[in-house]
Amino acid sequence: MRDEPPAAGVLAIDLLPMTGVDDATAGALLVRLSRRLALPCRLLPRWEPSDLQPVAGRDQLDADRLLQRLEQDQGDDATLRLGVTAHDLGSPLFTFFFGLARHGGRAALVSLARLRPEFYGLPADDDRTLHRAVLEALHELGHVLGLPHCRDARCVMRFSTSVEAIDVRGQRFCDECASRLPEGVLSGASRGTG
Amino acid sequence: MNALAPPKDQLAILVIDDELIVRESLGAWLADDGYRVETAESGAAALRLASSTRYDVAFIDIQMPKMDGLELQKRLLAANPSMTTIVMTAYASVDTAVRALKEGAYDYIVKPFDPDELLHLVERARERCALQSENERLRQTLDAHAEPEELVGDSPAMKKLLEIVRTVGPTDTTVLVHGESGTGKELVARAIHASSPRRYAPLVCVHCGALAEGVLESELFGHEKGAFTGAAYHHKGKFEQADGGTIFLDEIGDISPKVQVELLRVLEEKRVTRVGGKTPIAVDFRVVAATHQDLSELVAQGRFREDLFYRLDVVRVEIPPLRERPGDVPVLARHFLHRLQTSMNKKDMHFSDAALEALAAHDWPGNVRELQNAVERAAVLGHPPELDVDDLPLDVRRAEAAPGAAARSLADVERRHIERVLAETEWNVTRAAAVLDVDRGTLYNKIAKYGLERPEHAR
Numbered sequence: 001m002r003d004e005p006p007a008a009g010v011l012a013i014d015l016l017p018m019t020g021v022d023d024a025t026a027g028a029l030l031v032r033l034s035r036r037l038a039l040p041c042r043l044l045p046r047w048e049p050s051d052l053q054p055v056a057g058r059d060q061l062d063a064d065r066l067l068q069r070l071e072q073d074q075g076d077d078a079t080l081r082l083g084v085t086a087h088d089l090g091s092p093l094f095t096f097f098f099g100l101a102r103h104g105g106r107a108a109l110v111s112l113a114r115l116r117p118e119f120y121g122l123p124a125d126d127d128r129t130l131h132r133a134v135l136e137a138l139h140e141l142g143h144v145l146g147l148p149h150c151r152d153a154r155c156v157m158r159f160s161t162s163v164e165a166i167d168v169r170g171q172r173f174c175d176e177c178a179s180r181l182p183e184g185v186l187s188g189a190s191r192g193t194g
Numbered sequence: 195m196n197a198l199a200p201p202k203d204q205l206a207i208l209v210i211d212d213e214l215i216v217r218e219s220l221g222a223w224l225a226d227d228g229y230r231v232e233t234a235e236s237g238a239a240a241l242r243l244a245s246s247t248r249y250d251v252a253f254i255d256i257q258m259p260k261m262d263g264l265e266l267q268k269r270l271l272a273a274n275p276s277m278t279t280i281v282m283t284a285y286a287s288v289d290t291a292v293r294a295l296k297e298g299a300y301d302y303i304v305k306p307f308d309p310d311e312l313l314h315l316v317e318r319a320r321e322r323c324a325l326q327s328e329n330e331r332l333r334q335t336l337d338a339h340a341e342p343e344e345l346v347g348d349s350p351a352m353k354k355l356l357e358i359v360r361t362v363g364p365t366d367t368t369v370l371v372h373g374e375s376g377t378g379k380e381l382v383a384r385a386i387h388a389s390s391p392r393r394y395a396p397l398v399c400v401h402c403g404a405l406a407e408g409v410l411e412s413e414l415f416g417h418e419k420g421a422f423t424g425a426a427y428h429h430k431g432k433f434e435q436a437d438g439g440t441i442f443l444d445e446i447g448d449i450s451p452k453v454q455v456e457l458l459r460v461l462e463e464k465r466v467t468r469v470g471g472k473t474p475i476a477v478d479f480r481v482v483a484a485t486h487q488d489l490s491e492l493v494a495q496g497r498f499r500e501d502l503f504y505r506l507d508v509v510r511v512e513i514p515p516l517r518e519r520p521g522d523v524p525v526l527a528r529h530f531l532h533r534l535q536t537s538m539n540k541k542d543m544h545f546s547d548a549a550l551e552a553l554a555a556h557d558w559p560g561n562v563r564e565l566q567n568a569v570e571r572a573a574v575l576g577h578p579p580e581l582d583v584d585d586l587p588l589d590v591r592r593a594e595a596a597p598g599a600a601a602r603s604l605a606d607v608e609r610r611h612i613e614r615v616l617a618e619t620e621w622n623v624t625r626a627a628a629v630l631d632v633d634r635g636t637l638y639n640k641i642a643k644y645g646l647e648r649p650e651h652a653r
Contacts, residue, residue, distance in 0.1 A: 064219060093219045095308045102222065149227045151202075159227055161310035 011078040012040045016047040020086025029084060032134045036190045047083060060090035063100045063109060070107040080144055081107040082137055088113035101140040108140035114163060132166055138190065147177050202228035205320055206247065209233045210240040210266065211255040220253060237261030244270055249277060250323045256283045256290050264294055271298050276326045278319045345385055346529045347522035351514040362509050363389030370506045371484040373513030375618040376563030379484035382511055383442040386482055395439030398432045403445030410453055412469050421470020433466045436479045446506065447487035447498060458502045486618060516558040516565060523554045526562060530569040542579040552583045556590045560617035567649045609644040621648045
């Protein structure tokens with residue numbers, strides 16, 4: 001049974017744009033995320049490791065390996081790394097991921113691929129994609145900081161296995177989840193579902 | 195989600211796969227969703243864990259070295275039959291997954307997992323666990339009531355009867371219950387069923403004496419659509435309804451020779467053919483039969499088949515009439531009154547000593563049923579909390595007025611005899627008139643003359 005302590009002493013979030021994420025998208029994402037977090041958010045140079053592993057037989061990056069790599073590259077214990085890729089993520093065991101993180105880890109991944117309306121044959125909508133990406137980033141960062149999924153449908157930690165579910169679930173941390181996060185992580189804009 | 199479903203953190207899940215990536219990835223996924231998860235890298239490791247922890251759900255990889263998933267599932271289910279097992283398989287081994295389903299797996303999931311499919315599968319497994327817990331709780335409640343509490347009495351005869359019921363109950367032996375009308379033959383059948391391994395399956399009661407030959411055939415064996423006029427739909431017979439459980443054939447001595455033949459065949463072959471049907475249907479049942487008649491006498495008279503008699507008379511349970519165990523009367527009276535007290539929401543009701551003496555002095559031709567009715571009448575119409583002789587039925591009071599004496603006048607004898615026959619035939623006036631060898635009109639006149647009243651249970 002997993003019972004790892006959440007990351008403590010986090011001072012900043014480092015956002016690392018990856019393949020296919022242009023500067024404008026990365027910048028807009030940074031601004032939106034900054035509004036939702038009390039921690040400083042920094043945009044780091046593009047992260048493009050040369051040895052990215054695809055999932056065999058699928059046009060996807062192996063999210064497990066990518067996350068592992070992102071954590072290995074971690075230099076500063078006081079920062080959490082948020083890798084954002086335009087590539088679709090999967091693994092040998094799961095057909096896809098919107099994002100991935102490890103409890104008590106130091107990094108999280110978000111893929112824009114399945115957050116884009118175009119993926120489902122709908123007209124492009126960058127604003128909607130960014131909105132979903134922020135929610136997914138908050139969700140994965142919540143895992144890094146020790147939160148499991150939440151039963152409260154209004155909480156951003158509610159488990160979502162479809163993009164519709166991401167759209168439907170809440171945009172903030174419920175009181176219980178917020179109270180379990182370290183002090184000074186969330187801004188007022190991310191607290192409370194009531 | 196089922197409201198009964200346990201919180202996720204109370205559900206223990208074991209993930210068994212020889213691949214580390216699967217254990218870590220699925221384990222983390224389930225833990226993120228709030229479940230208690232442990233992982234094992236082999237069948238042997240899983241069995242070790244399961245020997246000390248009770249897991250609700252197991253995700254088992256089909257293809258593992260040494261002990262494969264099917265073998266592991268078999269061993270896990272043998273140790274914990276209520277465990278929900280889900281097998282994980284690749285497309286290439288779906289056939290094996292289907293085999294796993296046949297061997298008790300709840301479901302299977304193909305790698306790689308679609309997160310949405312996995313989410314719903316785990317939710318369904320959680321609901322199943324909730325239902326199994328509820329089922330377990332209900333079974334425990336049933337077990338608590340399995341004691342034959344309605345068979346009340348301190349007399350040696352009743353103690354012997356209870357001992358037989360407890361001994362024969364857990365077996366699959368056919369039982370023939372013999373006793374006068376109202377002695378509680380159905381209660382004995384219920385107690386036998388309740389103490390048997392079949393208790394979670396139905397107990398189906400058939401009152402053979404109350405049904406005409408054709409109706410009884412259809413009731414017992416069922417019928418196909420169009421088998422006879424009015425058979426608009428196919429109908430499952432009582433034997434089919436009792437599949438896995440017990441069938442109670444009351445008043446078995448009343449069935450016609452034709453039905454006796456058919457019944458014998460069903461008992462011997464354990465297969466029924468519906469009326470108008472051609473295909474025999476296999477059924478698994480235990481038989482408890484009952485009669486107030488002397489079946490061996492009926493055999494001697496040629497009215498009951500000898501082979502059927504011996505098929506039924508494997509273990510015989512005799513229920514003594516109440517007049518032969520007067521010491522049980524106060525015990526039973528208090529038992530019925532206590533039960534009524536609860537259902538009527540009254541307190542402290544009890545019989546006076548004189549009332550108990552009057553009850554014990556009566557010879558109870560209608561046996562326990564008559565006593566039960568007398569107690570109910572006293573509780574409803576009497577003057578609680580203490581119920582006295584005046585609160586008892588007239589014939590009980592008469593017995594008390596002349597303790598130990600039989601009815602004296604010719605009219606008294608006639609009244610008592612008619613009462614007894616009516617009780618024995620459960621107030622079937624046609625049958626009672628036949629027994630008394632008078633026409634129905636005469637019997638109705640006598641009933642009116644003596645002010646006899648049909649008891650509640652016979653209405």
